[in-house]
Amino acid sequence: MFNCIVGEELTFKNLVNGQWITSSSNKFIDIYSPIGNCLVGKVPAMTKEEVDFAIKSADEAQKLWKNVPVNERAEILYKAADLLIEKVDEMSDIMMREIGKDKKSSESEILRSADYIKFTADTAKNLSGESIPGDSFPGFKKNKISLVTREALGVVLAISPFNYPINLAASKIAPALIAGNSVVLKPATQGSLCGLYLAKVFEQAGVPAGVLNTITGRGSEIGDYIVTHPEIDFINFTGSTEVGSRISKITSMVPLLMELGGKDAAIVLKDANLDLAASNIVAGAYSYSGQRCTAVKRILVVDEVADELVKKVKEKVEKLKVGNPVDGAEVVPLIDNKAADFVWELIDDAREKGAHLLVGGKREENLIYPTLFDHVTTDMRLAWEEPFGPVLPVIRVKDKDEAIDIANKSEYGLQSSVFTENINEAFYVAERLEVGTVQVNNKTERGPDHFPFLGVKASGVGTQGIKYSIEAMSRPKATVINIGK
Structure with a gap:
């Protein structure tokens, strides 16, 4: 290849x-x-x-x-x-x-x-x-x-x-x-x-x-x-x-x-700046092909803004550069074929159970193209398992409490993001999430390195x-x- x-x-x-x-x-x-x-x-x-x-x-x-x-x-x-x-x-x-x-x-x-x-x-x-x-x-x-x-x-x-x-x-x-x-x-x-x-x-x-x-x-x-x-x-x-x-x-x-490990969620509320959210989510999910513990690994978005957010995310995913790191590609081959095989299992499971494939779903040896699924449900492996690869599920929720509930049901508790223009809503969500760090209006990430960095539960x-x-x-x-x- x-x-x-x-x-x-x-x-x-x-x-x-x-x-x-x-x-x-x-x-x-x-x-x-x-x-x-x-x-x-x-x-x-x-x-x-x-x-x-x-x-x-x-x-x-x-x-x-x-x-x-x-x-x-x-x-x-x-x-x-x-x-x-x-x-x-x-x-x-x-x-x-x-x-x-x-x-x-x-x-x-x-x-x-x-x-x-x-x-x-x-x-x-x-x-x-x-x-x-x-x-x-x-x-x-x-x-x-x-x-x-x-x-x-x-x-x-x-x-x-x-x-x-x-x-x-x-x-x-x-x-x-x-x-x-x-x-x-x-x-x-x-x-x-x-x-x-x-x-x-x-x-x-x-x-x-x-x-x-x-x-x-x-x-x-x-x-x-x-x-x-x-x-x-x-x-x-x-x-x-x-x-x-x-x-x-x-x-x-x-x-x-x-x-x-982690299954870091990006929670997007109805009053979020959707351009900011989409940019951060795509950067957080796909850089180095998602091979990061702190990568954004699922989107939990309230129904009122889901269509608009998904449209913006999809547009950005389609523009990602794929291929050889020598050429500055953001999405590159995974570390080995075993890693790619596991990511492909999660993609196949989501397809078979009815998730809507919006972008990607393509593989060449250990290169998985950036993949985006909408309408992922909680019976799919992709909702819960850490892919360590460039695949991102969108889970639609009715409100912030359902988003918190799904986020907290994960075995992991490394980080989460919440996107909102309302500081009270940000604190409401942050106080209830069972994670080591909550990022407000930013992608999940490590650093600055003098900040505390920790995971709870299996993280x-x-x-x-x-x-x-x-x-x-x-x-x-x-x-x-x-x-x-």
């Missing part, structure tokens, strides 16, 4: 205890591009013994790293951010070839990651402990003071996904390091080249040997072994709800921070966002000073 994006085939090694090593088994995992299915590169398939060594060296290095002053850790992060900016062209080319993201979006992700790392350093330097006088609690006198500081947790296992292989690795690594932890990075197989390149950036910035190690290998072979390893002290995972649920079931007494555990991530990957420690008797 597409010609391969021209570039050098890359064979990477893993960073372990300050050395770049391959696996003793001499086995590699081939990484194929979603564009033309050509071989982009290879990464080592590490053995369990090699995983043990990587985690052990991280544990030993952390004992020294936690005593490095915060301002010195921050300087390393600033340098890493500067290096990311310097290498943006090279890194964006790798990203485009490995995961099929267009050049502009790839560059934006890398530059955003640099900003994230800098802001993390700034934030950590301004975090401080507290002192709590004992006499503020009934029955106690001024003879006790609690000095509260924050301590690192130890070894953080960072598991990043394919769709944002730089940003969603950096947003795990930077807060963990600045808090005094060591990190073991396990990137998604598709996305490993980007993840290992990022590790090299941190190494070049001056992260000491063992403080950041990487592991590559198929999750089916070493995934359970890593997450249940006794020397892992914290797991920071972004990925599917299915995998996240399994991690939470098989781990024991290990704190988790997880960003999982996640814990709260991300720069300050919140640092706090999640550290713990308070109280030292009580007793004065006199």
